[in-house]
Amino acid sequence: MLDLSYIIPDMTNIERQHKAINPYSGQSEMLTAEEYKLYIMIKQAEFDEDYKTMQKGLTKFSKMNAKAYMTLLD
Numbered sequence: 001m002l003d004l005s006y007i008i009p010d011m012t013n014i015e016r017q018h019k020a021i022n023p024y025s026g027q028s029e030m031l032t033a034e035e036y037k038l039y040i041m042i043k044q045a046e047f048d049e050d051y052k053t054m055q056k057g058l059t060k061f062s063k064m065n066a067k068a069y070m071t072l073l074d
Contacts, residue, residue: 022072029068035061039072 018036045054062069
């Protein structure tokens with residue numbers, strides 16, 4: 001069998017450096033930089049009562065990291 005592991009990066013080794021905490025439950029998740037930026041945008045849209053932007057962000061976040069979505073935003 002041909003080993004192509006040197007070409008394809010390991011998708012399970014994603015750098016999750018940012019800790020986000022659900023302000024209502026106190027549960028936390030580690031997020032990538034992109035996920036954390038989106039999480040902050042969602043929480044800001046919620047604060048600003050911009051529900052259209054918030055919903056778009058929620059939809060994208062749920063596809064990026066379903067486990068963190070259930071812990072932080074559901």
